[in-house]
Amino acid sequence: MTIKVRFFARFRELLGTDLILDYPAGATLAPFVRDIAMKKKDGYDALFDEHGTFREFVIIMRNGKRVEHGDAAALPLADGDEVAIFPPVAGG
């Protein structure tokens, strides 16, 4: 299946953005993001703590809807999904 991943702000600088990835069916969100982030240590460390869980301030969306950290581990991804990961917002 194909998943689009978008990182923003500092996370974009560390990990890139608009990544289109072919990934095995049945993947769930948190392990999927962990897998991508592992390719760049600074990016991984920005998103995940020493236990491999999302840092508290990291915001996760799937298809434009917020995903709570507690749901991310088991949330199944589907072909065509867009996952967005970003730090706290600072507009205005």
Place this chain on the structure above:
Amino acid sequence: MIAIQTEDVNIGNLIEEAKRAGTGAVVVFDGIVRDDDIREMELEAYEEVALAELEKIADEATREHHLLHVDIIHRIGRLAVGENILIIVVSAGHRPDAYAGSRFIIEAIKKHVPIWKKELRKDGDRWVPGEHPHGTNTPR
């Protein structure tokens, strides 16, 4: 007009367009790049989500504060000191609603809209930290 764009807008025109039947007050909020020893500011948005969120905020402000008209224009890209970042123009029948509606909109934007600012400083670049930690800045 609800927009995320690189271009600036003519605030005078927005004020004129905000004067709908029954208008007794127009309030303008103009957020500007402050000279905090920076060269420029770079703004980035998750545009589709941010625009939808701005529209929700405008609808909620209109409902809660009896607004007659709302414009929200948030700029992105590179902006110099003194340039407009965010323009909010609201009109209402009476000033308490216009002031309250404008305040509601700016505070909601700071909490909920996925936009980020990077200061390009003389001594190195710096992402402006979000004011609202995880748990209170939920993009709805």
